[in-house]
Amino acid sequence: MRQSDGVSFTSSSIKIPLLSSNLSLSQTLASQLARTRLSAFELIHSLRNRSYVKNYPTRSTESTQSELGIRSLIRSSPLLCSASLSLTTQNHNIGRSPLLYSASLLLTQPGSAESTQSGLEVPLKGQSAAAGGYDEERVLISEVLVRNKEGEELERKDLEMEALTALKACQANSALTAREVQEDVDRIIDSGYFSSCTPVAVDTRDGIRLVFQVEPNGEFHRLVCEGANVLPSKFLEDAFCDGHGKVVNLKRLDEVINSINGWYTERGLFGLVSGVDIFSGGIIRLQVAESEVSDISICFLDRKTGEPTKGKTKPETILRQLTTKKGQVYSMLQGKRDVDTVSTMGLMTDVSIITQPTGDAGKVDLLLNVVERPSGRFSAGGGISSGITSDPLSGVFGSFAYSDRNLFGRNQKLNISLERGQIDSIFRINFTDPWIEGDDNQTSRTIIVQNSRTPGTLVHGNQHDNSSLSIGRVTAGVEFSRPIRPKWSGTAGLIFQHAGVHDEKGNPTIKDFYSSPLTASGKPYDNMLLAKFESVYTGSGDKGSSMFAFNMDQGLPVMPEWLFFNRVNARASKGVEIGPARLLLRLSGGHVLGNFSPHEAFAIGGTNSVRGYKEGAVGSGRSYMVGSSEVSVPMLGPVKGVIFADYGHDLWSGPSVPGNPAGARSKPGSGYGYGFGIRVNSPLGPLRLEYAFNDRRAKRFHFGIGHRK
Numbered sequence: 080m081r082q083s084d085g086v087s088f089t090s091s092s093i094k095i096p097l098l099s100s101n102l103s104l105s106q107t108l109a110s111q112l113a114r115t116r117l118s119a120f121e122l123i124h125s126l127r128n129r130s131y132v133k134n135y136p137t138r139s140t141e142s143t144q145s146e147l148g149i150r151s152l153i154r155s156s157p158l159l160c161s162a163s164l165s166l167t168t169q170n171h172n173i174g175r176s177p178l179l180y181s182a183s184l185l186l187t188q189p190g191s192a193e194s195t196q197s198g199l200e201v202p203l204k205g206q207s208a209a210a211g212g213y214d215e216e217r218v219l220i221s222e223v224l225v226r227n228k229e230g231e232e233l234e235r236k237d238l239e240m241e242a243l244t245a246l247k248a249c250q251a252n253s254a255l256t257a258r259e260v261q262e263d264v265d266r267i268i269d270s271g272y273f274s275s276c277t278p279v280a281v282d283t284r285d286g287i288r289l290v291f292q293v294e295p296n297g298e299f300h301r302l303v304c305e306g307a308n309v310l311p312s313k314f315l316e317d318a319f320c321d322g323h324g325k326v327v328n329l330k331r332l333d334e335v336i337n338s339i340n341g342w343y344t345e346r347g348l349f350g351l352v353s354g355v356d357i358f359s360g361g362i363i364r365l366q367v368a369e370s371e372v373s374d375i376s377i378c379f380l381d382r383k384t385g386e387p388t389k390g391k392t393k394p395e396t397i398l399r400q401l402t403t404k405k406g407q408v409y410s411m412l413q414g415k416r417d418v419d420t421v422s423t424m425g426l427m428t429d430v431s432i433i434t435q436p437t438g439d440a441g442k443v444d445l446l447l448n449v450v451e452r453p454s455g456r457f458s459a460g461g462g463i464s465s466g467i468t469s470d471p472l473s474g475v476f477g478s479f480a481y482s483d484r485n486l487f488g489r490n491q492k493l494n495i496s497l498e499r500g501q502i503d504s505i506f507r508i509n510f511t512d513p514w515i516e517g518d519d520n521q522t523s524r525t526i527i528v529q530n531s532r533t534p535g536t537l538v539h540g541n542q543h544d545n546s547s548l549s550i551g552r553v554t555a556g557v558e559f560s561r562p563i564r565p566k567w568s569g570t571a572g573l574i575f576q577h578a579g580v581h582d583e584k585g586n587p588t589i590k591d592f593y594s595s596p597l598t599a600s601g602k603p604y605d606n607m608l609l610a611k612f613e614s615v616y617t618g619s620g621d622k623g624s625s626m627f628a629f630n631m632d633q634g635l636p637v638m639p640e641w642l643f644f645n646r647v648n649a650r651a652s653k654g655v656e657i658g659p660a661r662l663l664l665r666l667s668g669g670h671v672l673g674n675f676s677p678h679e680a681f682a683i684g685g686t687n688s689v690r691g692y693k694e695g696a697v698g699s700g701r702s703y704m705v706g707s708s709e710v711s712v713p714m715l716g717p718v719k720g721v722i723f724a725d726y727g728h729d730l731w732s733g734p735s736v737p738g739n740p741a742g743a744r745s746k747p748g749s750g751y752g753y754g755f756g757i758r759v760n761s762p763l764g765p766l767r768l769e770y771a772f773n774d775r776r777a778k779r780f781h782f783g784i785g786h787r788k
Contacts, residue, residue, distance in 0.1 A: 217254035221286030228277075228292050238272055238295050238326065245270045249289060264291070271330030272296055296327040300361030307367040309350070309408045314342060319363075327357060339367070347411035349443065369408045373442035375401065380450050382428065390451055392426055393488045397449065399514060400424065409434070409443050421449065424513075426485050428452045454485035476500030490514070502549060505531040522561040527574070529554045535580060537682040537695040538736075539591055540744050546583050548591065550678050553577040558611065570613040578676060579604035595738030599676045600640055607642040608635045627651045634673065644673030660712045665787070668704040670732075680736045681729070684750065686781040687788045689727040691752025691773030698748040699741045700729030707787075717760035721769070726751040750774050756781075 225242040226232060233239045245266040248259035260278050267276045273293045281288040299322050304315060318335045322328070336352045343350040349370035356364040377397055379390030401417045403409065414432045421430045429450040434443050461477045480496035494509040508528040515522050535548035556574030563569045580597040582588050587603035590596060598605045610633040618624030629649045636643040648669035655662045669681055683689060684697035688705055709723035728749040733741035741748065756769030764785035771779055 215256055215258075217256055219254045219286065220249065220251070220289045221283070222251050222288040223249050224288065224290045226290050226292050228275075228294055230279075230290065230292065233293075233295065235295070235326075238293075241270050241272050242267050242276075242291060242293055246291075249291075255289075260289075267291060267293060269330070271328040271332075272326055274329075296329065297357070297359065298324060298361045299327045299363060300324065301363070303362060303364045305364065305366050306353075306369060307350075307365075308369055309348065310339065310342065310367060315339075327361075327363070332363070336365075339365075347413065347415075349409045349411075368441060370441055370443045372403060372405050372407050372409050373437050373439065373444050375403070375405065375445045375447065377447045377449060380429075380448055382450055382452075390449070391454065391488045392449075392451060392485060392490065396489050396514075397421060397424075397447065401447075403445065409445070414445070421447070424490055426451060426454065426490060451485075455481075455483040457481050476503065489516075502547070503531070503533045505529065507531075520561050522559055525558045525560070525572075527554065527556050527558070532581070535678055537685075538678050538680050538699045538740050539580075539595075539597070540695070540740075548588070548597070549581050549583075551579055551581055556609075556611075563614065566617055568615050568617070570611070570615075572611040574609045574611055576607050576609065577604055578607075578678075580678065591738075591740070593738075593740075593743040595677070595740055595743055597677060597738070599642055599674050599737060602640070605642055605676045606638070606640065608637050609633065610635055625651070625653045634675070642674055642676070644671060644675040646671045646675070646679070657710075660710055663709050663711070665707045666705075668702070670702045672701075675737075677737045677740055680740070683727040683729055686767075686769075686783045689725040689750055689752050689773070690723065690754060690769060690781050691725070691771035691777060691779055692750060693779070696746060697727050697750045698729035698733050698746045699736060700732035700748070701735050702730040702732040704728050704730060711758060714757070719758040721756045721758055722754070723756070723769070723771075724751065724753040747775075 223243075223246065225239050246263045247266060249255060249263045264276050264278060267273055272295060274296055275294040277292045279290045279292055281290060299319070302315065302319055304310070307315075318338060322331065332355070336355065340351045351368060352365055353368040354364075354366035356366075358364065375398060377390075377394045379388050379392075380386065381388040400420050402420075403413050403417055418430045418432055421427060427449045429448075431448045433446045433448065435446055437444050457480070459477075459479045461475065476498050477500075478496060478498045480494065482492070482494045482496075484490075484492050486493050490513055492509075492511040492513070494507070494511075496505070496507050496509075498505045506529065510526045511523060512525075513523045515524055530551075530553050532549050532551045535550045539548055554574060554576050556572055558570055558572030558574075560568060560570040579587050580589070589598055589601065589603055600606075611630070612633075613628065613630035615629075616625070616627040618626055627649075628651075630647070632646045634642045634644040646669065648667070650665070650667035652663065652665045655664075671679070671681075680699040680701065681703035682695035682699045683703050683705060684692035685694035688694075689697050689707075705725065705727040707723065707725040709721055711719045711721045714720045726749075729741070731748065733739065733746065733748050750773055752771045752773040754769055754771030756767060759766040759768075767781070767783040767787075769781040769783075771781060773779070
């Protein structure tokens, strides 16, 4: 469209029921074709009358006068269609079936009442003309022309050529049947350029001339669209731009309407073109009906009977998860995403959306059926914490936990857990509100209180007398998380930590066997207040997707003895499909500035770092870099075979860690490993069993649960 104001949008009160069917433009064309069918049958019927009248034997004077009157009527009138012909249809739903019509001039069988009154009998060979009994009888046509409704030549020769090109049977010097004339009338209408077509026979001295009197459509100059609230104006402009200033083609217009309806269908929107009007001056008006959401209600169903019941979850807790809102045009695709979102809350075993009609045909109600699962539970179990000691069996632990995933019916989660192992132990209280009430950005809040004891061998290894150290931490803090943009999430928090090192008897100690300091402050415990920031990109979540995470901890010296440092860490991964195999690449790195505890140094080596080495055996430094690659191939059912290679380096930062624990224990600072293994999918996550070699010709088994960190 050459001008942006060629498309205008106006509000409309026109609404249609969602399930009702509407006449399409193609049905309108069929209606026009049906109206022309009358003229074609009457045309052939009149030509036959002329033949019968000419050959009728001489009768009485009264009969002769009637014959001459009819002959005069036929020859003097250019139109053989009686003015009193009428066409009646029900609901304007006209197909291409034969039409019933009445005429003021009736040809009847001998002996009928009409023939007796007129004194004229025409032999019809036992068939009625109105029923189309002469369809197969042919009439010779000497000339075929296309004219306007007044019988004059068309102003536009291109339209005349369109009509003539559409003709197949009707050619000069051809004998035609009524069916063939009607089929050519259909073809002219099907071209889309004409709103009506009437076949007319004219008797000339050269023979019978067949004239198709057509009414061309007007030129298109302006489009008015009513009721389209979500349909982009650019889409309409692109759809109609090639027709501006040209004769309206109804077939092309039907295609445009189908494309508009297709736009709604592709997006799952409840909308369609409900009406089309063409006005003088080249104005086309489209009426679009869109179904808006009138109300959204929730119905809780019993898990066993499926009958409505009272639910624990607050309705507003569920409704705020929906992106579909009242007053929006309903989208089935958006509704499916809302069902998935409610399901990921973890509170429901089944979620479904049902549309319901309302009193207003242009609106729809939504009913959300949900089946709740039990929210609170106790659990006990055990497992292996891989990657914390050099001996996998030392990581065996038992656990006891209570959790409630729907506290107060607001989807708030409370977890109280205790894990106890041979070396490590963790007591944790965790409260999470996944969506703070009154917040529009879907911000979550997590409050953490934790008391833990973990092995100190990652950095400090075992003592010379085979005794071990453990690191005790008391942590309390709050974190806030929210989506930043699609596929990106962010976390910010404030965490206080009180940490120190203990010997095997549980006594605090500040130096190890090598007289290296174990705390940054020189006291039994280091205190720190950490401002935390983390951003995570999760990609699309499929096998070939990417992942990137960046986090930073800033120590705030609120008190003079509190630690002041900055630690940054980043990790990324990328999966690539290579036929049936999958290549996974990982890279991670980090750096610490300032005064920090030695046990907070980056440890390199082990199950989740460089395989083929013990935990932390490659090095421990202020900085680090670890890269790995592995190729997995499906083998049998849930089992996959894996080959891998890892490399890690402390970037020559080991000596800068307070006390240089890596140098005191002769850690190389860099190393690589390679090997093979299997993966087994399980409810706990992938079970990993690997056999690795390192660059120092050492061999080692590694076992882990879950994906590598």
